[in-house]
Every structure is written in structure tokens, then in C-alpha cells.
Amino acid sequence: MTVEEVLMEKVKVLSPNQKQEVLDFVEYLEGKKSNDKETDIDSAIDEVFVTRRELLSRLAEGAK
Numbered sequence: 001m002t003v004e005e006v007l008m009e010k011v012k013v014l015s016p017n018q019k020q021e022v023l024d025f026v027e028y029l030e031g032k033k034s035n036d037k038e039t040d041i042d043s044a045i046d047e048v049f050v051t052r053r054e055l056l057s058r059l060a061e062g063a064k
Helices: 003-012 016-063
Strands: none
């Protein structure tokens, strides 16, 4: 059996409240994955600005 099939079999026997908890957890995992991607993008943007600032400082020092 695949992971998906095992999950379906296990979810079938749960109470409605437990099924809702499983759904809530899956949605939490989906949101966490999305937030991880946003954090990666934010980190990359921050790195670009830091590098840009350093390069501009070097250029300004060289122009003196």
C-alpha cells in the first residue's frame, strides 16, 4: 500500500472531530511550507540589499 492509501484507511475509522483535526494539521503543514518559501525569498532579498550597500560603500570610498 502507498502512504496515501494507508492514510485513507486510517482516516476512514476516525470520528468526525478527529477527521477535522487531521485536516487542520494538513492545512497547517501546507501553510508552513508556504511560509518557508517566503522566508527563503525574504532572506535572498535581504542578502541582495546588504551586498548592494557594501558595493556602494566601496565605490564611494574609491571615488574619494
